[in-house]
Structure formats: structure tokens, C-alpha cells
Amino acid sequence: MDNVLEIKDLATYFYTHDGVVKAVDGISYEVQEGETLGIVGESGCGKSVSALSIMRLIADPPGRIERGEVIFEGRDLLKLSDSEMRSVRGNRIGMIFQEPMTSLNPVLTIERQLTETLELHLKMTKMEARSRAGELIEMVGIPDPGRRLKDYPHQMSGGMRQRIMIAMAISCNPRLIIADEPTTALDVTIQAQILELMQSLSKDLGTALIIITHNLGVVARYAQRVAVMYAGKIIETSTAGPIYADPRHPYTLGLLNSVPRLDEEMGTKLEPIEGLPPDLIDMPNSCSFAPRCRYAIEKCTTEVPPLGEVTGGHLSACWRAEELAEIGVKVG
Numbered sequence: 001m002d003n004v005l006e007i008k009d010l011a012t013y014f015y016t017h018d019g020v021v022k023a024v025d026g027i028s029y030e031v032q033e034g035e036t037l038g039i040v041g042e043s044g045c046g047k048s049v050s051a052l053s054i055m056r057l058i059a060d061p062p063g064r065i066e067r068g069e070v071i072f073e074g075r076d077l078l079k080l081s082d083s084e085m086r087s088v089r090g091n092r093i094g095m096i097f098q099e100p101m102t103s104l105n106p107v108l109t110i111e112r113q114l115t116e117t118l119e120l121h122l123k124m125t126k127m128e129a130r131s132r133a134g135e136l137i138e139m140v141g142i143p144d145p146g147r148r149l150k151d152y153p154h155q156m157s158g159g160m161r162q163r164i165m166i167a168m169a170i171s172c173n174p175r176l177i178i179a180d181e182p183t184t185a186l187d188v189t190i191q192a193q194i195l196e197l198m199q200s201l202s203k204d205l206g207t208a209l210i211i212i213t214h215n216l217g218v219v220a221r222y223a224q225r226v227a228v229m230y231a232g233k234i235i236e237t238s239t240a241g242p243i244y245a246d247p248r249h250p251y252t253l254g255l256l257n258s259v260p261r262l263d264e265e266m267g268t269k270l271e272p273i274e275g276l277p278p279d280l281i282d283m284p285n286s287c288s289f290a291p292r293c294r295y296a297i298e299k300c301t302t303e304v305p306p307l308g309e310v311t312g313g314h315l316s317a318c319w320r321a322e323e324l325a326e327i328g329v330k331v332g
Contacts, residue, residue: 003071004175004208005031005054010068012046012053015061019281023049025232026068028307031176036202036209038223038240040216040255044277046232047212048098051178055095056085073175091121094169096198098181100161104153110137110164111149114171121172136167140197159190163197170201177202180212195222216259220244228252231278231288234307238314248316248324250293287319295320 007029014021024046031037039047052058054070056077070077073092077085089095097103105113114136115129124132134145140163142148153161162182169177179198183191199222202209211223219226220240227237228251236249247253254273261268275292278284287293290300299319307317318324 002033003030004033004035004073005210006069006071007050007054008069008071010050010053010070011066012049012058012063013066014063016281021280022232022283023063023280024053025283027229027232027234029227029234029237031208031210033175033208034202034206035225036199036211036223038219038226039210039212039229040214040219040226041229042214042255042277044280045229047229048180050229051095051180051210051212054178055089055093056080087121090117090168090174091172092174092176094172094174094177096162096165096169096177096179096182098184100158100165101153103165104161106153108152109149110151110153110156113164114149114168117168117171132171133167136171137164139170139201140164140167141193142167159194162190162194166194166198166201170205170207173205174207176208176210178210178212181214182211183213183215183218191218198222216255228255231283232280233288233317235289235317236315237307242311242314246314246325248310248314248321249289249318250295250320250324251289253324254292287317295324 007027009026009028010024011026012024014023027050041047053065054077058065065078068078072088077088080088111130111133114133115126118124118129118132119126133149137145137148142160142163156164182198183194195218198209211218213219223240225238226240226243227234228249229235230251236243236247236252243252244256247256257271258273260270273292278288285304286302287300287305290296293300297320305317305319307315310316310321
């Protein structure tokens with residue numbers, strides 16, 4: 001399959017009074033046609049900033065994309081003019097944000113928020129756009145489209161608003177959808193419905209999907225490949241199976257062991273990851289996870305480990321990646 005998106009050495013910094021925050025510091029990955037990539041990591045690791053960087057939605061100041069390439073459909077998005085980039089956003093790349101109530105315009109009807117994109121990017125007439133808007137909200141499982149199109153965002157539940165965001169994201173048949181924590185504000189039942197909907201639409205439309213989340217269960221069920229981020233870098237990446245069955249970075253192992261398991265006995269305590277994430281203003285010239293790592297050796301505190309291949313297609317940024325399987329490290 002061909003790559004829809006290629007990220008090469010992307011770095012985004014924020015210039016503050018306290019110093020330079022290296023929110024994203026040299027990440028690289030690709031997304032293939034029709035593939036679902038899960039990007040996971042704890043809050044503040046750079047997941048959302050990386051997505052906003054792809055869409056060139058970083059506020060400048062204080063943020064700035066320092067270097068890298070974002071190759072989409074053969075073009076580097078970082079080199080496009082503002083007008084060229086506007087023709088990509090919402091058209092060729094759709095984005096679903098964390099909180100739909102802050103992403104939807106409270107003073108415009110659902111119909112207008114859907115038809116505006118269709119008229120702008122697909123040059124539809126008002127009547128064509130209105131008809132297409134009705135089709136879209138039916139596709140995302142909202143009944144009685146004629147009535148709901150006249151509603152305002154505050155008249156809908158959180159799950160309904162997120163469905164509207166999905167309808168907006170798929171309205172122009174994009175080649176890529178970026179979903180940034182799409183189910184954070186929803187209860188568990190609605191989360192499952194939204195994720196099933198996104199997956200089915202992705203399959204039906206052949207659209208590639210990036211799901212950004214801290215929920216490892218979501219990634220296990222819906223993603224073909226996984227990239228684990230920590231302190232602005234990708235520290236492990238592989239297809240989903242090896243990440244869960246044979247993690248080769250202590251941080252990934254810590255994330256997996258901190259998730260409740262149904263096969264554990266009642267009363268079994270979870271294993272927290274001790275310590276705090278590093279200060280992104282004053283990053284150490286060593287492994288950023290070393291102070292929290294139970295497997296750290298002296299080399300981990302003096303040198304930055306590169307993201308290197310452990311087995312076919314399985315990459316890890318850990319000096320002891322090949323040893324982890326041998327020293328008895330297990331999940332659960």
C-alpha cells in the first residue's frame with residue numbers, strides 16, 4: 001500500500017518566559033491508505049501538538065514548527081501557503097477534536113456548519129449541500145435529519161455532538177482523518193458506539209485514520225499499528241500485536257501494567273509508573289524515562305537512545321530493548 005502521510009523529523013517548540021518547551025522533538029512515522037494508527041501516551045507527551053502541527057494549527061506565537069516534513073499526497077504541508085493549506089483542512093484531511101462543544105460554533109445551526117464546508121470545498125449549491133448534510137448525519141446514526149439539522153449544538157447530547165464532528169470530518173471524503181481523543185468526554189457506552197462508527201466509516205470510505213488517545217484498550221481494538229510517545233518523542237512503535245504481547249520499552253510496559261485486567265484476581269493492585277515526566281524546558285541529555293525506569297543502567301543516564309529496530313518493524317528507543325525479553329519482563 002502507498003503512504004497517505006509521512007512525518008519526517010517533526011519538531012514543534014513553544015517559546016515561553018520560562019524557556020523553550022520542546023513539545024514535539026523529532027518524530028517520524030507514516031500512515032498507509034486505509035490504515036488505522038494509534039498514538040498513545042500520558043497527558044503532556046506531545047500527542048495533540050503533533051496532530052495540530054500536521055494541520056498547521058499551532059498558535060504562533062508562542063508555538064513554532066521548528067523543522068521537519070509533513071508529506072501528504074506528495075506535498076510537504078509545511079511549505080504550502082495559507083490559502084493552499086486551507087484547501088487541505090476539512091477537505092483532504094478531516095479532524096475530530098477532543099471536545100465538540102468548544103469546536104462547534106454555538107450560534108450556527110448544525111445545518112450551516114455542515115453545508116459551509118461542502119459549499120467551500122466541493123462547490124455545491126445550497127440545495128445540494130443541504131441534501132448532502134442530511135445524508136451525512138444519517139450516516140453517523142442521527143435520526144430525523146430534517147429536524148436535527150435545524151438544531152444548535154447546545155440542543156444535542158455529548159454523543160450527538162461528537163457524531164456531528166465525525167460527519168463534518170467525513171463530509172468531503174478525506175483521505176485522512178485525525179481523531180484527537182475523540183471519546184474523552186463521553187461515557188463508556190457512547191465511547192464504544194463512536195469508535196465503532198469511526199472504524200466502520202473508515203472501512204467503507206477507505207480513509208486512513210489516526211487515533212490519538214491515552215486509552216490502551218481503544219488502541220488494542222481499533223488500531224493496526226501503534227506509536228507510543230513520551231516527552232515529545234516516539235519511544236516505541238510496531239504493529240499492535242507485538243506492542244501488547246512483547247513490549248520492548250519500559251514505559252510501554254508500565255502503561256500496560258497500569259491498566260486493570262479482567263483476568264486478575266480481585267484485590268490485585270495496579271502497578272503505577274513511579275515519578276514524574278521530565279521538564280520539557282530542561283530535557284536531560286540522556287534517556288528521558290531513565291529517572292522513572294526500574295531497568296535503567298548507567299548508559300541510560302548519559303546517552304540518548306535512538307529509535308532502532310528490535311525485530312522486523314518493531315522499533316524501540318531503549319538501550320536494553322533486546323534484553324527485556326531475556327530478563328523476564330512480562331506484561332501483567
